[in-house]
Amino acid sequence: MKKRTGVLPQDFYTYERLTVKETIKYFAGMFNKHPDVDELIKLVDLEDKKNVQFKHLSGGLKQRLGIAVALVNDPELIFLDEPTAGLDPKARHVVWHLIDEFHKQGKTVFLTTHYMEEAEVLADRVGIIYNGNIVALDTTDKLISEYGKRNLLVLKKASSKAVTAVEKLGIKASFDDATGDVTIHLNHALGVSEILRELTKTNISFDELQLKRSSLEDVFLNLTGATLEGEGRI
Known part of the structure; x- marks a missing residue:
């Protein structure tokens, strides 16, 4: 299962002095894989940063590098934990585009996020987690129909x-x-x-x-009575 899975933690980190290209090669070696590194760099739009050390990358660029690392083993299943947390709107939309591309390639993506609009745009099915429990799981339309205002x-x-x-x-x-x-x-x-x-x-x-139209935010508030800054996750 490990060989078929890719993971991006919320705060991706690696050796500060490694360049973008070196980082991808380093993690590929852990899987004994030999991916087309330049193609991965192109996919996440880091071609002009491939020789830049990790410590000099912005938060958004680090996240995109993390996504490239998650793909070194060409996984069928990808876990992305808060991939756009703290990113500016432009950087967020770059990540959204990448996730959409994964979907088109037939890959399964598990995405955790506090951004309700992100879940509405990207997800086929949405699970709402509150206090460690899944309180609802369905398509966006069905959740809104049943629990929304x-x-x-x-x-x-x-x-x-x-x-x-x-x-x-x-x-x-x-x-x-x-x-x-x-x-x-x-x-x-x-x-x-x-x-x-x-x-x-x-x-x-x-x-x-x-x-x-009612939204996933309405659904979340209706189900939990909590704010989006609390324990809730999508």
Whole structure:
């Protein structure tokens, strides 16, 4: 199993004086493998850093090197522990692209993250861990459907009469005096088209319509009652 598995710890570290290229060769030797080192360097976009010592790399570059090291044995199964923690948005998206490439190659990736949007973008299935236990495991859509808040429909610059019209349908709605917006709490019984049809019948107009979808963050908070800075993980 070890030969088929690649691992990136949260804080990847190696000998400070080793260059990028030397680091990959060093770890490949542990598996008695002879990968195309230049190809791995190209994959993680470190071609211009291949002769730079580890100690001179930024956090994002170190993580990308760590991913290359995790691939030296061409694994079928890859474990990535918080691969984008502490990275700037640009560096995070580079890592996202790499993970997407692994998926296209048919590799299985286990990813741990505190970033809910990261899980939504990258994962086929999501497990929510709280206090050491898996409290939910399913696709993103199914988790949101079962545990997320109901979706919201926002009518921008609408009349307060819209609240009365919508509540006749048995749907909760509220009016914001400051903005003139009407927020409608959607349920599974009625769709957006039925609500708009009722508003049209009562001659209620609005400037813009916005649909706010529930997210994995809503699911996490609903299941645990905790903040994302606490014990929760995806």
